[in-house]
Amino acid sequence: MHLDPIVAHLEETLRTPEVPDYPGALNGLQLRSSGAVTKVAAAVDAALPVVRAAVGCGADLLLVHHGLFWGGAQRIDGAFYEKLQLAMGAGLAIYSSHIPLDVHPQLGNNALLGQAIGLGEGEPFFEWKGIQLGRRYATEVGRGELVESVRSAVGGGPVNLAPGGPSEVRSVGVITGGAGSEVAAAAACGVDTFITGEGPHHSYTLAEELGVNLIYAGHYATETFGVKALAARLAEAFGLEWEFIDHPTGL
Numbered sequence: 239m240h241l242d243p244i245v246a247h248l249e250e251t252l253r254t255p256e257v258p259d260y261p262g263a264l265n266g267l268q269l270r271s272s273g274a275v276t277k278v279a280a281a282v283d284a285a286l287p288v289v290r291a292a293v294g295c296g297a298d299l300l301l302v303h304h305g306l307f308w309g310g311a312q313r314i315d316g317a318f319y320e321k322l323q324l325a326m327g328a329g330l331a332i333y334s335s336h337i338p339l340d341v342h343p344q345l346g347n348n349a350l351l352g353q354a355i356g357l358g359e360g361e362p363f364f365e366w367k368g369i370q371l372g373r374r375y376a377t378e379v380g381r382g383e384l385v386e387s388v389r390s391a392v393g394g395g396p397v398n399l400a401p402g403g404p405s406e407v408r409s410v411g412v413i414t415g416g417a418g419s420e421v422a423a424a425a426a427c428g429v430d431t432f433i434t435g436e437g438p439h440h441s442y443t444l445a446e447e448l449g450v451n452l453i454y455a456g457h458y459a460t461e462t463f464g465v466k467a468l469a470a471r472l473a474e475a476f477g478l479e480w481e482f483i484d485h486p487t488g489l
Contacts, residue, residue, distance in 0.1 A: 280469035305334025350463035354391035372413035
């Protein structure tokens with residue numbers, strides 16, 4: 239399969255040109271190849287070990303959530319040079335999708351994390367740059383039971399709780415990744431519990447003062463869902479193999 243129709247499919251599916259993001263995200267095709275694609279690799283980060291693994295498993299296309307250019311303009315030297323040289327030498331294309339993949343209603347990190355926790359479909363919430371960045375869920379569950387469901391959803395990894403809100407949870411907001419600094423804005427949206435990946439130290443005491451539960455389930459762990467779903471979608475649509483490259487950061 240040629241790269242171009244795959245990229246066109248990704249652009250249309252994720253609405254890449256329409257969804258706002260941070261400048262360093264540079265969503266879309268970040269590195270072109272000669273064009274032939276037989277196997278897709280999926281990963282959270284376009285890190286050097288991930289690129290090595292993608293080349294090693296014979297992938298022609300690497301789908302990532304955090305792309306090559308988060309640091310902005312930089313010298314093509316050191317690890318950055320090695321990544322590019324390795325990928326280009328092996329004919330590995332790299333496609334990155336950050337916020338477009340977070341917010342997608344079927345393939346997105348927010349929606350899939352909510353489903354994995356057992357919260358159902360939910361609805362969009364949290365206005366940001368003209369879009370709804372997260373998902374909100376109405377529920378009736380004990381706080382301890384919810385924490386255990388979150389832990390199970392992210393594969394048993396560490397889950398941290400700031401128990402500032404009610405012990406019986408009724409309204410949950412989910413924004414994957416590093417949205418802990420938005421706990422006050424999430425509380426203002428009316429949720430009593432906010433689930434994200436990570437955030438600043440002061441968010442714990444802020445959650446207590448705001449009267450909301452804050453659950454941190456790991457930046458990496460909460461953002462493995464989307465790239466897996468997207469790679470599986472491509473594999474089905476274009477008859478390709480796919481593989482997930484797990485390179486956890488512990489954060």
